Amino acid sequence: MSHDKEIMVKMYTTMNKIRMFESMLQEYFAAGKIPGFVHLYLGEEAVAVGACACLTDRDSITSTHRGHGHLIAKGGDLKLMMAEIFGKSTGYCKGKGGSMHIADVDLGILGANGIVGGGGPLATGAALAAKYRKTQDVTVCFFGDGASNQGTTQESLNLASAWKLPVVFVNENNGYGISCPQCKSMAVTDIADRAAAYDMPGVVVDGNDVLAVHEAVGEAVKRARRGEGPTLIECKTYRWRGHFEGDACTYRCVEELNEWMAKDPIPRFEEKLVESGLVTAAELEGIKAAVKKELDAALEFAQSSPLPELSALLEDVYA
Amino acid sequence: MAKKTYLQALNEALAQEMERDPNVFILGEDVGRFGGCFGVTQGLFDRFGEERVMDTPITESVIVGAAAGAAASGLRPVAELMFVDFIGVALDQLFNQAVKMRYMFGGKAKVPMVLRMPQGAGIGAAAQHSQSLEAWFMHIPGLKVAIPSSPADAKGMLISAIRDDNPVVFLEHKLLYGVEGDVPEESYTVEFGKADIKREGTDVTVVATSKMVYSALEAAETLAKDGISIEVVDPRSLLPLDTETILNSVRKTHALVIAHEAVGFAGPGAEIAAQVAEKAFDYLDAPITRVAAPFCPVPFSPPLEQAFIPGADEIVKAVRALR
Incomplete structure (x- = not known):
């Protein structure tokens, strides 16, 4: 474990932000306050946080339909995110995108994405732009186990490796593509094995261990910055909630869920932080309290913000 | 004014824009040393190098998507699919990704990419290499669709397309490549939406x-x-x-x-x-x-x-x- 307190505290803080953000959405969605549908990231926080902690504002990410965690970890503004998810004009996308299309190009967030496997080619293109411009910037492509089977993903892995592009493919294997378990949708046990087909490193990590993710992605980011090409990192994790809020989860058993909830990435990290002597338990409580305040403010901002004017309908179709 | 073919006019447009703007680059199937399936990119590989004229694998989704990602990151890619018929392989990256980013993101992104695709029948290429699919693209809000007929329009519209901050689909009838017409030497634009x-x-x-x-x-x-x-x-x-x-x-x-x-x-x-x-x-x-x-x-x-x-x-x- 690194003894850089600043990074450790930041990761812990961000994990809690995601946890509380998603819990808040769960509550307000159930209460009928959020239009559309939401895919929650609860239980997978260590992946986004461990990966994005390796990046700077100049680096880019592409995200997924389950994107809130990635966006928060990449520095997304909680108020603007919350307002967007509530469909408000003050949101990141002026209420035009919603949960599945939040982006902040200035922060290198090239968008959540409603299409499974949609982000791979875009990430490859962002990495191509970095190589073209001879910057040291890296793109992280988050994608799920379901997306790992898409042709777009295979095309992206292939091109990125053939052209040695600075991209890190971070696979979040939460075991299910909507309701379909991994064993029914692919023959491999480890998605990382597919890296061999493209002659790139393939790494399996415990996706509920933020330090393991951070270390693996950190290595891959360094490799990418050195111009040595992409890496495929498979983070084994689990989503606590259904595919979407309202999913009855009839396809998996409660024992399995409980087993994974016992591996909650936040207390695991907490324990390590306290044991290492880097942070006290009291400090951690203080962090949580501060995050709670920030989330309350974001919620207040979202709820008190106006809905879009109807005149916005035809705006921004073209540049 | 010099007589040039439609193909030469397109080639000149690409060369002039690449000369003018270092952010403009070409990617696609056999666009490099081979010069493109119909020869539109001939000579550009030798002139601008493989860093700006990139041969891709025959994987259309990542050609279109990588162009979109690079465009959203500030470059001006000109992608080529060998035949418009292949767009079916890559359609998501065009109509769900490249084209919608700006609107979905509340106007905070621009995707200045051009997707050139030869189309049309007449060379015995059969059902998967001969279609005219412009109606598909006309149905996509956020996209622009060019379908020039003359060499002069082809040059001016391609230059406009490259400078446009929106994704542009550029449709070239393959039997027009050899058609000759007067084409000005200098760089110029032909405005979209002007018949x-x-x-x-x-x-x-x-x-x-x-x-x-x-x-x-x-x-x-x-x-x-x-x-x-x-x-x-x-x-x-x-x-x-x-x-x-x-x-x-x-x-x-x-x-x-x-x-x-x-x-x-x-x-x-x-x-x-x-x-x-x-x-x-x-x-x-x-x-x-x-x-x-x-x-x-x-x-x-x-x-x-x-x-x-x-x-x-x-x-x-x-x-x-x-x-």
């Missing part, structure tokens, strides 16, 4: 696109001998569509024939006809007529393929039937 009247006339408006513009001009010659005066309007871009020029022509001639090589049913002519019916119905002295390909895949055998492709004769017939 060009390729021949003035008073009796019937023929709105024609791409290769059918030449068929319409040929038909106009034939009909002129009978004293029938045809006005040939080439929209040049279908999205945006210059409805005003078409309406003005119809208000003058009171008759409209629409000619395109795409299949007629739900083709680009359907939209043009609807616009005119909605906005200039009272000016029409006869029903709007479409000259288009029949509703079938493009056949292989030469006589069948020729029967599929509409031409000047069909336009002549359609015009005569109005009178």
Whole structure:
């Protein structure tokens, strides 16, 4: 474990932000306050946080339909995110995108994405732009186990490796593509094995261990910055909630869920932080309290913000 | 002014834009040393190097998607698919990703990419290498669709497309590549959404696109001998569509024939006809007529393929039937 307190505290803080953000959405969605549908990231926080902690504002990410965690970890503004998810004009996308299309190009967030496997080619293109411009910037492509089977993903892995592009493919294997378990949708046990087909490193990590993710992605980011090409990192994790809020989860058993909830990435990290002597338990409580305040403010901002004017309908179709 | 082929005009546009703007680069199937399937990128690899003229694997999704990602990151890619028919492989990256980013992200992204694709029948390439698919692209808000007919328009519109901050689909009929015309040496732009009247006339408006513009001009010659005066309007871009020029022509001639090589049913002519019916119905002295390909895949055998492709004769017939 690194003894850089600043990074450790930041990761812990961000994990809690995601946890509380998603819990808040769960509550307000159930209460009928959020239009559309939401895919929650609860239980997978260590992946986004461990990966994005390796990046700077100049680096880019592409995200997924389950994107809130990635966006928060990449520095997304909680108020603007919350307002967007509530469909408000003050949101990141002026209420035009919603949960599945939040982006902040200035922060290198090239968008959540409603299409499974949609982000791979875009990430490859962002990495191509970095190589073209001879910057040291890296793109992280988050994608799920379901997306790992898409042709777009295979095309992206292939091109990125053939052209040695600075991209890190971070696979979040939460075991299910909507309701379909991994064993029914692919023959491999480890998605990382597919890296061999493209002659790139393939790494399996415990996706509920933020330090393991951070270390693996950190290595891959360094490799990418050195111009040595992409890496495929498979983070084994689990989503606590259904595919979407309202999913009855009839396809998996409660024992399995409980087993994974016992591996909650936040207390695991907490324990390590306290044991290492880097942070006290009291400090951690203080962090949580501060995050709670920030989330309350974001919620207040979202709820008190106006809905879009109807005149916005035809705006921004073209540049 | 120098005579150049449509192909040379496109090549010159690419070269001039790459010279002007280091952010412009080319990627696609066999666009490098090979010079592109039809030769449009010939010489650019030697001139600009493999860093700016990139041969991709034959994987259309990542060609289109990587162009979109690079464009969203500030570059100006010009991607080429070998045939428009291959867009089916990559359609998500175009219509769900590249085109929608700006709107979905609340106006905070721009995706200045061009996707060049040869289309059209006439070389015996059969059903998966011969279609005219412009109507598909016209149905996508956020996209622009260029379909130039003349070498001069091809050059000016490609330069416009490259400088445009929106994704542009650029459709080139493969039988036009060898067509010659006057093309200015210097760099210039032809604006999207501005139709060009390729021949003035008073009796019937023929709105024609791409290769059918030449068929319409040929038909106009034939009909002129009978004293029938045809006005040939080439929209040049279908999205945006210059409805005003078409309406003005119809208000003058009171008759409209629409000619395109795409299949007629739900083709680009359907939209043009609807616009005119909605906005200039009272000016029409006869029903709007479409000259288009029949509703079938493009056949292989030469006589069948020729029967599929509409031409000047069909336009002549359609015009005569109005009178």
